[in-house]
Amino acid sequence: xxxxxxxxxxxxxxxxxxxxxxxxxxxxxxxxxxxxxxxxxxxxxxxxxxxxxxxxxxxxxxxxxxxxxxxxxxxxxxxxxxxxxxxxxxxxxxxxxxxxxxxxxxxxxxxxxxx
Amino acid sequence: xxxxxxxxxxxxxxxxxxxxxxxxxxxxxxxxxxxxxxxxxxxxxxxxxxxxxxxxxxxxxxxxxxxxxxxxxxxxxxxxxxxxxxxxxxxxxxxxxxxxxxxxxxxxxxxxxx
Numbered sequence: 549x550x551x552x553x554x555x556x557x558x559x560x561x562x563x564x565x566x567x568x569x570x571x572x573x574x575x576x577x578x579x580x581x582x583x584x585x586x587x588x589x590x591x592x593x594x595x596x597x598x599x600x601x602x603x604x605x606x607x608x609x610x611x612x613x614x615x616x617x618x619x620x621x622x623x624x625x626x627x628x629x630x631x632x633x634x635x636x637x638x639x640x641x642x643x644x645x646x647x648x649x650x651x652x653x654x655x656x657x658x659x660x661x662x663x
Numbered sequence: 664x665x666x667x668x669x670x671x672x673x674x675x676x677x678x679x680x681x682x683x684x685x686x687x688x689x690x691x692x693x694x695x696x697x698x699x700x701x702x703x704x705x706x707x708x709x710x711x712x713x714x715x716x717x718x719x720x721x722x723x724x725x726x727x728x729x730x731x732x733x734x735x736x737x738x739x740x741x742x743x744x745x746x747x748x749x750x751x752x753x754x755x756x757x758x759x760x761x762x763x764x765x766x767x768x769x770x771x772x773x774x775x776x777x
Contacts, residue, residue: 583765585768591770591771592768592769593753593768595765595766595767650696650711651696651706651708651766653698653705653706656705
């Protein structure tokens with residue numbers, strides 16, 4: 549069974565600084581998707597960034613970028629120029645390709661942004 | 664376009680009762696998935712419906728069931744409620760048949776079982 553691990557339950561970052569959230573996963577599949585979702589205190593989950601395993605190029609979305617290391621099964625999220633609105637729970641998620649919408653989520657990392 | 668909506672937003676029930684939660688996906692989305700979120704177990708997949716058929720199912724007891732209507736709206740039902748069923752239930756929708764599309768989540772229904 550696939551598993552997703554986030555080893556940092558809580559992290560904090562100073563406003564305007566850069567922070568990296570870690571995620572590792574375990575799978576025997578070669579083609580899959582990885583996601584980072586953000587869940588602010590209002591509770592609505594928002595997609596931050598998505599990576600397809602067969603694409604070697606790391607995904608980027610504005611201030612958010614990932615470091616995808618397929619062999620190491622690592623998928624970290626870097627947030628640059630952190631803003632107060634980035635404070636939230638961040639979930640790393642895995643989904644097999646062509647297997648419907650069945651996500652496996654990590655336990656989450658609570659990110660605090662300090663002014 | 665309106666986002667995923669879930670009703671009710673909050674619910675209080677007692678042990679032994681049953682509950683039905685509703686989810687309206689984004690217009691045009693045909694896949695609806697349900698997740699349970701608790702502090703202890705995190706986010707766990709319940710099931711996914713596509714075109715009124717259950718396509719995937721997580722490891723939950725048979726007390727948890729769902730269905731999808733022809734307009735893609737979905738309901739999930741929990742019978743014989745237990746204290747451990749207290750959780751935030753999230754619904755997510757996506758576009759396509761192959762599951763390639765991104766899921767968009769609703770705000771959730773918070774269920775408290777007393």
